[in-house]
Amino acid sequence: MSFSFSTKKSNKFLNRIHKDKTTQLRLKYKPYYHTFDRQEGSKVWLGGDELIMLSSNDYLGLGSHPKVIEAGKEALDKWGSSTTGARLANGSRQYHHDLENYLADFLGKEACHIHAAGYLSCISAIESFAERGDIIFVDKNVHSSLWAGINLSGAKYEKFSHNSAESLKESVSFEDKDSPKMVVVEGVYSMEGHICNLPEIIAVAKENSCFVVLDDAHGFGVLGNQGRGTSDMHGMTDEVDIISGSFSKALSSTGGFVAGSKEVIEYLRTHSKQTIFSAAISPTAAACALASLKILKEEPEHLERLRSNRIKYLKILEDLKLDTWDSQTPAIPIVLGNKEKVFYFWQDLMKKGVFTVMSIAPGVPPGKDLVRTSISARHTDEDFEIIAEAMAYAVKKM
Numbered sequence: 001m002s003f004s005f006s007t008k009k010s011n012k013f014l015n016r017i018h019k020d021k022t023t024q025l026r027l028k029y030k031p032y033y034h035t036f037d038r039q040e041g042s043k044v045w046l047g048g049d050e051l052i053m054l055s056s057n058d059y060l061g062l063g064s065h066p067k068v069i070e071a072g073k074e075a076l077d078k079w080g081s082s083t084t085g086a087r088l089a090n091g092s093r094q095y096h097h098d099l100e101n102y103l104a105d106f107l108g109k110e111a112c113h114i115h116a117a118g119y120l121s122c123i124s125a126i127e128s129f130a131e132r133g134d135i136i137f138v139d140k141n142v143h144s145s146l147w148a149g150i151n152l153s154g155a156k157y158e159k160f161s162h163n164s165a166e167s168l169k170e171s172v173s174f175e176d177k178d179s180p181k182m183v184v185v186e187g188v189y190s191m192e193g194h195i196c197n198l199p200e201i202i203a204v205a206k207e208n209s210c211f212v213v214l215d216d217a218h219g220f221g222v223l224g225n226q227g228r229g230t231s232d233m234h235g236m237t238d239e240v241d242i243i244s245g246s247f248s249k250a251l252s253s254t255g256g257f258v259a260g261s262k263e264v265i266e267y268l269r270t271h272s273k274q275t276i277f278s279a280a281i282s283p284t285a286a287a288c289a290l291a292s293l294k295i296l297k298e299e300p301e302h303l304e305r306l307r308s309n310r311i312k313y314l315k316i317l318e319d320l321k322l323d324t325w326d327s328q329t330p331a332i333p334i335v336l337g338n339k340e341k342v343f344y345f346w347q348d349l350m351k352k353g354v355f356t357v358m359s360i361a362p363g364v365p366p367g368k369d370l371v372r373t374s375i376s377a378r379h380t381d382e383d384f385e386i387i388a389e390a391m392a393y394a395v396k397k398m
Helices: 005-010 012-019 021-029 065-081 093-108 118-127 144-153 164-172 200-209 262-273 283-298 301-319 340-351 381-397
Strands: 039-040 041-047 051-052 111-115 135-139 156-160 179-184 212-215 242-246 256-260 331-335 357-359 370-374
Touching: 005 156, 012 283, 065 164, 065 283, 065 381, 093 156, 093 256, 093 283, 111 262, 118 144, 118 212, 118 242, 118 256, 135 144, 135 164, 135 381, 144 179, 156 164, 164 200, 179 200, 256 262, 262 301, 283 301, 301 331, 301 381, 340 357
Parallel strands: 135 156, 135 179, 179 212, 212 242
Antiparallel strands: 039 041, 041 051, 111 256, 242 256, 331 370, 357 370
């Protein structure tokens, strides 16, 4: 159905849509929503062109692991494609409990609840617990999903400077000491590649009786013993009240989780709208996530290769004197500082067979416009030769 100009002019929503410059620019320059024809290992094919994928969250490269594929097939045969219901009503199955119990034990928490998307889990990790009259202290660089949870909760919030315990301490000092308080941080900030300064932030939080929520979507499977995440790396799992995360990164599946004490998770199951009113995770997604979790424990070579590949890739970028924003993880940005530079750099990498993603303001802070890249255990020495050549070409063209 199409609408006349007069209809668009009188309908404020249609008029806003018609005039939206951001959508017009996206459609003109086509930096996003690329649809790949196929994928194989570290390679993807776009319009017939073979490209090295250098911006995937598939850190451990488990998406095509034989054990993961077999687990997904078996779950589909046994349970079908979906429960078609919410866990509260008709949608709970044994495979949900199997994954939740294994994951809780792996993380070092008493209990866990899984959702059909990591975004739902992150919203639920906040909105289930915070309410009007509470105060949330949040790192200003946290993910959109956490902001969604904060806004839905109705609680007051205060931002503190990125990864700064001093800024958090100052923010807390202005609030009533008896007010219910929550602190929200990420284990790994995926745009920057920064690891949370958890020990110092936890110290401030506990001194002020704050409930601590840690979104570890990009730390889980990557940091800590066997990939147990950021809190494990710091030896602070018991100090964190909630750990949320996603299956769509290191576990090469889809879905998400919230982990904590039994009392905390049962409270979530009572109050989480994202749990009560959302269909349960599918059998295939849950089975693939569980298989990947078991591989984390049984096959350490994937994590070892990821860490080795990160060092190789950083050397390429350092030799070209590219700004990586002091990244400490496999999520490694290339900060160029303005939108035009980012667009042409991204385009030049594509010409040389390397696929990356543009991240520009307001998605990143002003002056931090960047090309988002990330390393996987899938990447080979041959890939790095092509990546090095492409990076050198893009730098020369700047």
